[in-house]
Amino acid sequence: MAQVRRAPLADQAAELLFERIRAGEWALGEKLPGETTLAPQLGVGRSTIREAIRQLAGRGVLAARQGAGVFVTAVDVPEDWDTVLRRAGILAVIEARIAIETEAAALAAARRTPADLRSIRRALADRAEQRSDIEGHVDADTAFHRTIVVAAHNPVLLELFDSFTPRLREAMVEMLRMRREFGEDADHDVHVAQAAAIADRDAAAASARSRAHLRALKEALA
Structure with missing residues (x-):
């Protein structure tokens, strides 16, 4: 599985997560695995995963629901x-x-x-x-x-x-x-x-x- 190799780590992690979403690994409305699962998959720390999720939330791809987790809200968005x-x-x-x-x-x-x-x-x-x-x-x-x-x-x-x-x-x-x-x-x-x-x-x-x-x-x- 692809891992982050270059800084800025959060940007790279966000792009890798987005690629996996676009590839259909998680469907629209589906809940993402937790930070403790995603962090070792991407080879980064939990704080980096949190920042990557914040970035994707800002782009409308993910949404964090209090007490429930992080969910996919879009499988593709226009590039900035x-x-x-x-x-x-x-x-x-x-x-x-x-x-x-x-x-x-x-x-x-x-x-x-x-x-x-x-x-x-x-x-x-x-x-x-x-x-x-x-x-x-x-x-x-x-x-x-x-x-x-x-x-x-x-x-x-x-x-x-x-x-x-x-x-x-x-x-x-x-x-x-x-x-x-x-x-x-x-x-x-x-x-x-x-x-x-x-x-x-x-x-x-x-x-x-x-x-x-x-x-x-x-x-x-x-």
Whole structure:
């Protein structure tokens, strides 16, 4: 029987228990064995089992009933967003960015305020200055793209963009370290053109330039 081998133990124990539930070892509504039975099966302590059960209860998989035990309340649940992103390949993340940012660029062109435009231009200037340090360049580039999403004035799009940032940053830093080339004038000119389209309230151009840029990024990562 599979046992936990790596930390964090509670997370691993929760996943192993969930796998066993999904495999049908315990049916919907069935009571789980006690901590003293589960702990040696998974190779962890009883406190770790208790934390794993708390995690699964939080996801709606288990429910503790006072004086009765722990019961299965769901045999499958959607993965949380962070887990989905951790498992997603970087190309999948870029494809999602294409969907989000091309629409955000069009909305930004239609809705941007003078304050939004100042933020976009300031972020563009900061990006122009960050051409010698990889991590600084990636952060400045992300900040520029975020100002455009902010200017779309859609909180859902902004929340989605922010959720991608850690996964994207990791991949971009790694890619640029391998390429050893970044911050080229041609690349920056693409961003200048996108900012100009938003300033001109040209939604079609802003969307098209965003899509072209991100598709080129996807091809570079492929």
